[in-house]
Amino acid sequence: MQKRMQKNKGFSLIELLIVIIVMGIAMAVGMQWMGASVDDFRRIKTEREMVTLSSAIVGNPDLHSNGKRSDFGYIGDIGAFPPNLNALYQNPGGYSTWDGPYLPPEFAQNTAGYKFDEWGKAYVYTGGITITSNGSGSAVTKKIADASSDYLLNSFIGVIKDADDSLPGTIYRDSIDIKVTIPNGSGGTLSKIYNPDSAGVFRLDSLPAGTHPLEIIYIPNNDTLSRFVTILPRNKSNADYKFADISFPSGGGGGGCDSSGTVILRPNGVGAKTE
Structure with missing residues (x-):
């Protein structure tokens, strides 16, 4: 009976430690992979949002009417880059030529969310030719134009x-x-x-x-x-x-x-x- 019990004994302490270590490594790798996947998803979505914001500023070149481009965004109506992203949704100061909102409906419905990237950090835009997201810990930048003169002069x-x-x-x-x-x-x-x-x-x-x-x-x-x-x-x-x-x-x-x-x-x- 004693010999039979010895044959059916469980894992040794060393074996359990090895299993725990292997599981820990697997979990760490899995969590790291999942974290990277989430960040990649956030980056992709943020980049798409910045393209939408850029189109709101300078228009969508693919929209045409009677064979001519018909969408020039905020710049086409105002003749300048917006002072901030809020000007894409609200008239920045009684501008008679402002014809917004320039954001698509899914953006305009969230009156504040369009200002933030997928990490919850505010986009950096101060009226220039770039929009920047810093939510990932490193800058993700969308270049709207090579120079402001491309759209103004x-x-x-x-x-x-x-x-x-x-x-x-x-x-x-x-x-x-x-x-x-x-x-x-x-x-x-x-x-x-x-x-x-x-x-x-x-x-x-x-x-x-x-x-x-x-x-x-x-x-x-x-x-x-x-x-x-x-x-x-x-x-x-x-x-x-x-x-x-x-x-x-x-x-x-x-x-x-x-x-x-x-x-x-x-x-x-x-x-x-x-x-």
């Missing part, structure tokens, strides 16, 4: 001709005003007026990305023709404009585009304004 070049493809020359160049209206960076608008040179060329400078009203005014007839120009970031746009029935210095009537892509300007009458 763009140009547009146009050429104006009459119905006979003649240029205004030195005599009639001062008879044409080109007015572009842009957001002024502080919630209002700014109108800039230019005259073409003798070759009909005009250059609009320091334009923020966005879609802006453009008025071409033939002063002798007091005709105002309205169009919109779409300014893309880091872009020098251009277009040709042609009066339909005006041979300098006379005027005419209607609108459209000829086969070459030149925009034909047709006023509806003296002082008329066509959209």
Whole structure:
């Protein structure tokens, strides 16, 4: 009987210690792996959130209407980078051109959560071209642009001709005003007026990305023709404009585009304004 009991005895103390050590190592490795997986998940979700915040600031380049980009975010309406992330959800100070919220519905429903990363730390954004998360213990940065000028200082070049493809020359160049209206960076608008040179060329400078009203005014007839120009970031746009029935210095009537892509300007009458 005693021999049988000795044969059925349990683990020795050394064997138990070995089992405990192995289990401890396995648990430590498992917990470390789980911790890394949770951090990886938080990092991925945080990076996605920063992309969404970036799109709210500068717009989504994949959104188009009638073949042209239609979304320029906060910058397209204000003409400046927001002072903080709160400006994406709330008007920062009675800005008349603010048209937010610029955040998608799932962000806008949480009026504070969009300011924090997945570790619960506030994003660092102070109006510049980067958004930073420090929740993981190391900086995770989303670069919105290479430089602020990419979105704030763009140009547009146009050429104006009459119905006979003649240029205004030195005599009639001062008879044409080109007015572009842009957001002024502080919630209002700014109108800039230019005259073409003798070759009909005009250059609009320091334009923020966005879609802006453009008025071409033939002063002798007091005709105002309205169009919109779409300014893309880091872009020098251009277009040709042609009066339909005006041979300098006379005027005419209607609108459209000829086969070459030149925009034909047709006023509806003296002082008329066509959209």
